Amino acid sequence: MAIDMRQIAGLQEQALMLRARRHEVLANNIANADTPGYQARDIDFRAAMQQAGEAIASGAPLAEPVLGYRNPWQRAQDGNTVEMQVEQAALADNAVHYQATLNFLGGSFSSLRLAITGTGK
């Protein structure tokens, strides 16, 4: 029986990639916090995850997640919609979820090692 790493990792692999992509988008928002006219972007994680699940089920290639625009609480005079506290909170939240996904993936690999060696060492 061949071991299919994709099957072992399952959706967690997609989740990790989406989290990494979202981290880039949020980092970019923070980088452009003082750029006139810049509009903050974000990924709708739930929608992107659903899309990834459907793509895996149907065997279709994975598409890039759709980037949306953030609805600011208060828009700056120069048209910038980055709110530093919102972006930093989202970044911290995303980082924690990224680490959680890493833990789940690591758990899958430990289980596999346990099955192979019988001791997990």
Added chain:
Amino acid sequence: MASVFDIAGAAMTAQMMRLNTTASNLANADSVSGSEATAYRARQTVFASVMQQAANGAPDDASVGVQVAGISESQAEIPRRYEPGNPLADAKGYVYGSNVNSVEEMANMIAASRSYQGNAEVFNTTKSLMLRTLQLGQ
């Protein structure tokens, strides 16, 4: 994920340039000159986001960092003072100061330093996430 280092690095470079212009403005706040044309004018950095062409079926262009698109000079009025004893004074005895607003520059300096800190934080978070990713499966 590694591109985050570029993004945060570019942002820190841009904020550093903003701090540099602020420092230059504050240093020249009391500079005088012999004519209105040569008087020191307050400088401001102009930020612009770096755009990347849509690729891999992405629906639209995504921004990948920030850059300093240029430096603009303030068009505020240049103050003129009557100082006939000043060696730089023109034929009528006037010297021309700079149009730097110190209060504005101080506020600008604090804003730049806060933004710099925000990006340094992103840098640190990314670093710890990547180090943890390297340990995956161990």
